Amino acid sequence: MTDIKQIIAKNIINLRKKNNLTQNELAIKLNYSDNAVSRWERAEVTPSIETLEQISQIFNVPLKSLLEDNAIQISTEQDKKQLINKLAVTLIFVSLVWFIATISYVYIKIIFQLNIWQIFIWAVPASCLVMYPFNEYWGKYIYKFVILSVLQWSLLACFYLQFLEYNLWLVFIIGIPLQVALCIWAFIKPKNSNK
Numbered sequence: 001m002t003d004i005k006q007i008i009a010k011n012i013i014n015l016r017k018k019n020n021l022t023q024n025e026l027a028i029k030l031n032y033s034d035n036a037v038s039r040w041e042r043a044e045v046t047p048s049i050e051t052l053e054q055i056s057q058i059f060n061v062p063l064k065s066l067l068e069d070n071a072i073q074i075s076t077e078q079d080k081k082q083l084i085n086k087l088a089v090t091l092i093f094v095s096l097v098w099f100i101a102t103i104s105y106v107y108i109k110i111i112f113q114l115n116i117w118q119i120f121i122w123a124v125p126a127s128c129l130v131m132y133p134f135n136e137y138w139g140k141y142i143y144k145f146v147i148l149s150v151l152q153w154s155l156l157a158c159f160y161l162q163f164l165e166y167n168l169w170l171v172f173i174i175g176i177p178l179q180v181a182l183c184i185w186a187f188i189k190p191k192n193s194n195k
Contacts, residue, residue: 003043004046004067005043005045005046006043007067007068007069008040008043008046008047008052008066008067009040009041009042009043010069011065011066011068011072012026012037012040012041012047012055012066013041014072015055015059015061015072015075016037016041016059018059018072018075018076019058019059022034023037023038023041024037026055026058029054029058030051030054030055030058032051052066059075060075060078060079060082061074061075061078062074086134086138086139089134090130090131090134090135093130093134094127094130094131096130097123097126097127097130098123098127101119101120101122101123101126104116104119105117105119105120118158118161118162121154121157121158121161121162122158124150124154124157124158125150125151125154125155125158128147128148128150128151128154129151131147132144132147132148132151135147141186142186144186145182145183145186148182149179149182152175152178152179152182153175153179156171156172156174156175159171160172
């Protein structure tokens, strides 16, 4: 039977690496020295139960899984479940935008006999505005760039299509320096970002 110290050590190493943390970064989160983390990972000593609880919270795994051989597998399964839940919540709110756009279109068409198809075009930047806070909270850094790019170009398209009779195609030229600035901003990733 594998020694419990070895199991805990292996789980700490795997979870730390999976979350792109150094020993020093984990030590700071736990208010320990990196030497202590190093000793845990070499199975020289075992963290206290309180520290194991903190480690389980940092890596979002049950405490029990740190004592079993499959902590990394449990962590990966939980990550998948959380991703599906987060995606579902985001899609519900985005679908609400499109539901409101559809109801508005139908209402205006029936009551006022107007074909305001631009409502659906405006739903695209509205969807981006809904997705952005969700992405800020639990999304990835690159998705922020994609959402902001789609928001920018869809807003320009909305203005162009809303005032189609004025042929304002030059409005898209405004988007070029904005996109360049957005690209520069996106590639200057903050150092403390783990996403």
